[in-house]
Amino acid sequence: xxxxxxxxxxxxxxxxxxxxxxxxxxxxxxxxxxxxxxxxxxxxxxxxxxxxxxxxxxxxxxxxxxxxxxxxxxxxxxxxxxxxxxxxxxxxxxxxxxxxxxxxxxxxxxxxxxxxxxxxxxxx
Amino acid sequence: xxxxxxxxxxxxxxxxxxxxxxxxxxxxxxxxxxxxxxxxxxxxxxxxxxxxxxxxxxxxxxxxxxxxxxxxxxxxxxxxxxxxxxxxxxxxxxxxxxxxxxxxxxxxxxxxxxxxxxxxxxxxxxxxxxxxxxxxxxxxxxxxxxxxxxxxxxxxxxxxxxxxxxxxxxxxxxxxxxxxxxxxxxxxxxxxxxxxxxxxxxxxxxx
Amino acid sequence: xxxxxxxxxxxxxxxxxxxxxxxxxxxxxxxxxxxxxxxxxxxxxxxxxxxxxxxxxxxxxxxxxxxxxxxxxxxxxxxxxxxxxxxxxxxxxxxxxxxxxxxxxxxxxxxxxxxxxxxxxxxxxxxxxxxxxxxxxxxxxxxxxxxxxxxxxxxxxxxxxxxxxxxxxxxxxxxxxxxxxxxxxxxxxxxxxxxxxxxxxxxxxxxxxxxxxxxxxxxxxxxxxxxxxxxxxxxxxxxxxxxxxxxxxxxxxxxxxxxxxxxxxxxxxxxxxxxxxxxxxxxxxxxxxxxxxxxxxxxxxxxxxxxxx
Numbered sequence: 175x176x177x178x179x180x181x182x183x184x185x186x187x188x189x190x191x192x193x194x195x196x197x198x199x200x201x202x203x204x205x206x207x208x209x210x211x212x213x214x215x216x217x218x219x220x221x222x223x224x225x226x227x228x229x230x231x232x233x234x235x236x237x238x239x240x241x242x243x244x245x246x247x248x249x250x251x252x253x254x255x256x257x258x259x260x261x262x263x264x265x266x267x268x269x270x271x272x273x274x275x276x277x278x279x280x281x282x283x284x285x286x287x288x289x290x291x292x293x294x295x296x297x298x
Numbered sequence: 299x300x301x302x303x304x305x306x307x308x309x310x311x312x313x314x315x316x317x318x319x320x321x322x323x324x325x326x327x328x329x330x331x332x333x334x335x336x337x338x339x340x341x342x343x344x345x346x347x348x349x350x351x352x353x354x355x356x357x358x359x360x361x362x363x364x365x366x367x368x369x370x371x372x373x374x375x376x377x378x379x380x381x382x383x384x385x386x387x388x389x390x391x392x393x394x395x396x397x398x399x400x401x402x403x404x405x406x407x408x409x410x411x412x413x414x415x416x417x418x419x420x421x422x423x424x425x426x427x428x429x430x431x432x433x434x435x436x437x438x439x440x441x442x443x444x445x446x447x448x449x450x451x452x453x454x455x456x457x458x459x460x461x462x463x464x465x466x467x468x469x470x471x472x473x474x475x476x477x478x479x480x481x482x483x484x485x486x487x488x489x490x491x492x493x494x495x496x497x498x499x500x501x502x503x504x505x
Numbered sequence: 506x507x508x509x510x511x512x513x514x515x516x517x518x519x520x521x522x523x524x525x526x527x528x529x530x531x532x533x534x535x536x537x538x539x540x541x542x543x544x545x546x547x548x549x550x551x552x553x554x555x556x557x558x559x560x561x562x563x564x565x566x567x568x569x570x571x572x573x574x575x576x577x578x579x580x581x582x583x584x585x586x587x588x589x590x591x592x593x594x595x596x597x598x599x600x601x602x603x604x605x606x607x608x609x610x611x612x613x614x615x616x617x618x619x620x621x622x623x624x625x626x627x628x629x630x631x632x633x634x635x636x637x638x639x640x641x642x643x644x645x646x647x648x649x650x651x652x653x654x655x656x657x658x659x660x661x662x663x664x665x666x667x668x669x670x671x672x673x674x675x676x677x678x679x680x681x682x683x684x685x686x687x688x689x690x691x692x693x694x695x696x697x698x699x700x701x702x703x704x705x706x707x708x709x710x711x712x713x714x715x716x717x718x719x720x721x722x723x724x725x726x727x728x729x730x731x732x733x734x735x736x737x738x739x740x741x742x743x744x745x746x747x748x749x750x751x752x753x754x755x756x757x758x759x760x761x762x763x764x765x766x767x768x769x770x771x772x773x774x775x776x777x778x779x780x781x782x783x784x785x786x787x788x789x790x791x792x793x794x795x796x797x798x799x800x801x802x803x804x805x806x807x808x809x810x811x812x813x814x
Contacts, residue, residue: 198309198349204411206313206346208404210320210339216400217324220390225329225373229336232366233320239359240343247350251419254434257427258442260355261435264362265446269453271366275373276460282377330627331571337620354666357609364616365649368623372642375627428605428666 203244210237224281228274232267239263309349316342324390329374337367351421354428514601518591522583525590525737526730527552528767533774540778556726564722571628578625579724583731585621589614589738594669596751596758607668608656611742615652618698618735619645622707625728626716637715640785641700641707647792648697654800655691658684658807659746662814668742672750679749683810686803688747690796695739695773699732702777706785740769 210233217230239260246256319338326332344359390396421427435443478484530552538544545551591601592611604610619642626638660666662683663674671680681688696704708715717728744750744765751758783791 197306200416201411202309202313203346203350205408206316208407208411209317210343211407212400212404213317213320213324214400215403216396219399220393220396221324222389222391223329223377225370225377226324226332226389229323229332229370232336233323233339236316236320236340236343239355240346243347243350243352243355245416247352248420249416249418252421252425252427252430254430255439257352257355257431258434258439260352261358261431262442262446264358265450267366268362269449271369272453272457273460275369276457278373278377279461328571331574334574334620334624353605354609357604357606357613360613361609361616364613364620365646368616368620368642368646371620371623371627372639426605 200244200248203248204241207237207241207244210234210240224274224278228271231270235263235267235270305349309346312342312346312349315339316346330371333367333370333374336370337363340367351427354431514591517595517599518587518601521590521593521737521741522587522734525766526733529733529736529770529774532767532770533777536771536774536778542778556730559721559726559729560723562722562725564724565719567629567631567719570630574624574628575720576724578621578628579720579727579731581621582618582625583727583734585614585618586731586734586738589735590741592668593738593741593762594672594745594750595762597669597673599759600669603667603669606666608660608666608671608746611668612649612653612656614738615645615649615694615698619649622700622716625720626707629716629719631719633712633714633718634716637707637709637712637718640712641716643785643789644697644700644704644706644792647789647797648694651690651792651796651800652694654797654804655687655694656746658687658804661807661811668745668750672745672752675749675752679747679752681747684747684803684807686799686806688743690800690803691743691747692769692773692776693792693796695736695743695769696776698739699736701732701736701773703780703783704788705777705782706788709782711782736770736773737766740766740773743769 214230214233214235214237217233218227219230221227221230242256242259242263246252246260250256316339319335319342322335323332323339326335340359340363344356344363347356347359350356531548534545534548534551538548546554588602589611592604592607594600594603602610622641622645623638626634626636626641629635659671659680662680663671665671665674675683693704696702700707706715708717712718714720717725720728741762744762748765748769749761750765751762753761756764
């Protein structure tokens with residue numbers, strides 16, 4: 175018995191090398207990434223609560239990571255920097271989450287607020 | 299036998315899952331559900347990464363996002379009204395503008411994807427994705443990778459400072475004022491307020 | 506060929522899932538009886554009786570639960586256990602999922618288990634279940650880091666994140682000897698991720714059953730089976746990472762794995778019966794202040810040993 179995953183990954187890589195498949199191409203992957211970025215942007219702009227706003231940002235970064243990996247696998251000839259970029263985006267997401275939540279905690283303690291409108295005085 | 303069709307079916311299902319669950323994040327009444335829909339979207343994208351032979355990144359998505367969304371859900375229950383989603387709720391502003399911005403972003407990026415001709419250079423047959431990533435992180439791009447580590451450390455310190463209940467001069471919810479210059483005097487470096495100055499510590503009530 | 510590569514692994518995983526969960530139930534009852542608990546029926550039959558009883562029992566419904574998530578959570582936990590079992594190598598070639606990053610995938614199973622158990626407690630919309638869910642998240646976030654450091658420790662001598670490579674790196678010396686801190690720390694992780702015995706904070710009796718307090722009938726059966734199966738999956742990973750996996754004289758590889766997994770299970774179940782439950786706040790403090798630094802020591806130990814060779 176040969177491992178299932180090895181088989182699946184071999185099949186995928188053969189298919190990608192032979193460009194036999196119809197749907198999973200760089201263009202469709204980039205369209206999917208664009209859709210995720212679009213939905214994320216909508217969320218980040220429209221949500222009133224801080225945490226929901228951060229979810230929009232995370233969804234945008236999700237699309238960015240997918241695009242980076244797609245370029246790495248199909249257009250970049252496996253240059254290792256493509257994978258590294260994705261790792262860096264993951265680190266950025268962790269930093270964004272941690273700082274975001276710490277700020278929400280600090281703001282909430284000061285103002286009992288968790289919505290963007292409550293901080294209108296920050297505009298000045 | 300053409301196995302490419304299996305890859306295609308898997309990709310299409312995962313793509314639909316990623317988009318639909320990403321959309322549901324902003325269309326559900328419960329904050330906890332929202333964060334788990336986002337997790338679902340991340341998992342679908344991670345599985346697509348596995349299909350693209352990014353074996354480490356795809357799996358890393360699962361555990362990174364698993365923990366992140368768990369923390370997010372906790373914060374939801376802590377801060378948000380209606381965490382359980384028992385009441386319908388809309389908490390949005392500038393709805394039309396945001397919708398327009400989202401659609402515009404999708405159209406612009408989508409047109410770029412459709413109209414640009416990208417070079418067709420797939421992964422070389424013998425490439426080991428995990429080893430290649432490891433050699434890059436601790437080889438050529440070590441400075442970048444280690445800077446990310448330092449930034450993470452700085453984040454940890456910053457987060458503890460920002461969210462710690464204990465300020466430099468006592469508990470945050472008791473004013474956390476510096477001691478006076480003279481024993482029992484006014485807090486140092488703090489302008490006097492109009493009415494309740496004097497020797498007692500100021501208590502700030504915002505509501 | 507496709508049958509051999511795609512169907513056989515699924516059959517192996519399902520067989521271990523069912524057989525493993527059953528043997529956990531039997532072993533737990535035998536150990537309890539040996540330790541002097543009142544004998545509750547034939548240990549071979551009573552798990553089956555309880556399963557049949559739960560199967561015909563009506564499923565409880567709370568007021569305004571998140572129905573889909575509530576029914577889905579036990580199934581998802583079972584699916585995670587199956588994923589973990591799929592990673593266990595039975596011999597050099599008999600592995601369902603021989604991913605180049607299978608150690609990391611096991612880490613994600615641990616992380617996602619936290620999500621699923623939280624979902625199980627939260628979606629019931631009941632106070633005790635929610636408290637259990639919260640306690641579990643505190644526990645889960647504490648043991649995850651310990652688990653990661655310990656697993657990186659076993660990946661270092663193997664120079665690979667692949668579980669089969671980890672096993673093969675133990676040809677000369679098992680990791681349980683090479684990294685003496687590793688297995689004890691990892692056993693704590695195992696008790697944590699199945700919230701078993703001393704670390705049963707999520708479904709404990711002081712919460713009247715915690716996340717499962719409102720669950721009855723078939724969903725409860727799936728939940729109980731999933732917990733036992735997760736314990737089996739954990740024992741498989743622990744046996745591969747520390748006890749040399751399929752390596753051993755006389756017997757064939759898969760048999761050695763069964764023996765080693767049963768040994769790990771016996772230790773875990775015995776610990777579950779003799780060590781009292783830890784208070785949640787003490788548990789979290791102990792994990793961050795004592796066990797996490799020990800995990801650091803384990804990792805440095807492994808790193809220095811790997812450099813020495």
